[in-house]
Amino acid sequence: MILRSTLSAYRAAQVVVVIGVLMASLFVASYSIALGRPMPNHIPTAVVGDRKPYAALINTLQQQVDGALEFHPYPSRAAPEAAMKRQTMKAALILGPQPPLLLVSSAASAPVAGVLTAAVERVGEALAPHAAAPLHAVDIRPLPDTDPQGLIGFYVTFAATFLGFSIMFNLRAHEPRMSPRSWLAFIAVLGIVGGLALTVIADLMIGALRGPFLEIWAAAAAQIVVTALFTSTMIVLLGRWAIVPAWLLFTAVGNPSAGGAVSAPILPAVYAFFGHYLPTGATVAVIHNATYFHDARHPEPIVVQLLWLVGSLAALLISIRALHWTPVSDSDDVADIAVR
Incomplete structure (x- = not known):
């Protein structure tokens, strides 16, 4: 027993x-x-302006994020900012006469904003290593210090x-x-x-x-x-x-x-x-x-x-x-x- x-x-x-x-x-x-091992995957991105003159810039940016950016055209900068506020867009590429901008939102997703900001820096190194950066990242809704x-x-x-x-x-x-x-x-x-x-x-x-x-x-x-x-x-x-x-x-x-x-x-x-x-x-x-x-x-x-x-x-x-x-x-x- x-x-x-x-x-x-x-x-x-x-x-x-x-x-x-x-x-x-x-x-x-x-x-x-x-x-x-986080990898970019289907990032909805608004785009404002004509993409043709910036084809090399966009292709280089896509290479840095493994083609994860999914572009959606918008008529003006205010529209994608409103979409990012609603979190339907995670980023916005603003093309125009001024240096192009990539708008990000840390409040919506700090990891995504970090990935995209790092990608922008690598774009600058690839396209203009000794000149002014061809693309700038702007955080339109940063997270608080707390x-x-x-x-x-x-x-x-x-x-x-x-x-x-x-x-x-x-x-x-x-x-x-x-x-x-x-x-x-x-x-x-x-x-x-x-x-x-x-x-x-x-x-x-x-x-x-x-x-x-x-x-x-x-x-x-x-x-x-x-x-x-x-x-x-x-x-x-x-x-x-x-x-x-x-x-x-x-x-x-x-x-x-x-x-x-x-x-x-x-x-x-x-x-x-x-x-x-x-x-x-x-x-x-x-x-x-x-x-x-x-x-x-x-x-x-x-x-x-x-x-x-x-x-x-x-x-x-x-x-x-x-x-x-x-x-x-x-x-x-x-x-x-x-x-x-």
Whole structure:
């Protein structure tokens, strides 16, 4: 009997080690592909003026960014600046009698602005190494000194994700008799209190993320709640193995595709696509837009957040009702814990 128990524990430990190594390996691979080697990819760029006289300049600029600039003609400089304000354009090439300008926006995407500014410098070295620069980069909406890389919103989202993810597993371990109604009430309180704490720290205490307080609070709270609801659903369905899908969705894929550390135009296409529809990417976008583009908000990330919120809650309630399990029970102890 003792030998059988020891062998069983040994096999269980082997499974845990194998899964842990696979998860860590996927983490390294995913982050390295998405964030370690960012490459320009489909950068919508407005262009004003006749391109023919500047063909050599444009070709050289495209060479520096691997042909990633997607040009859209505009009639005047004011029009692309308005488009950049709405974030439909990430840059604007202004051609005319004066030296050409490439308008960038660090507030829209610091990584994209950095890539394009570096490309402009290389264009000058290639075309006029001993003369005046043939192209100048102008940042029309720079980031503040409190958030020079535009990463604070991503950090708040990351913390909110970690909070919703980790607290659910701790709650399952330490409160094994909590009813579904109490569990849901706990998630609601966690979202409100956790979102408030993160917003107070980032905004009021250290002044790193200065934006509409209530909007940032709501976005952080929504991320905590969505993460907690999804993790709870996985706990109901998979028990102790719930960490695998929750970790994959929010850590291995959600974080690198969120557009926080590396924005969509320089992410691999697959990550850029999923980033628009995953909760982490939506939360990063909501916080970023509220902070730096409050005069031109986009409804899409808010809609994505709401869909994940409603969908995760529905999935949890359906799972509990169908399987008669609570988030704190699994197949080993269903008989001992009644759904109250």
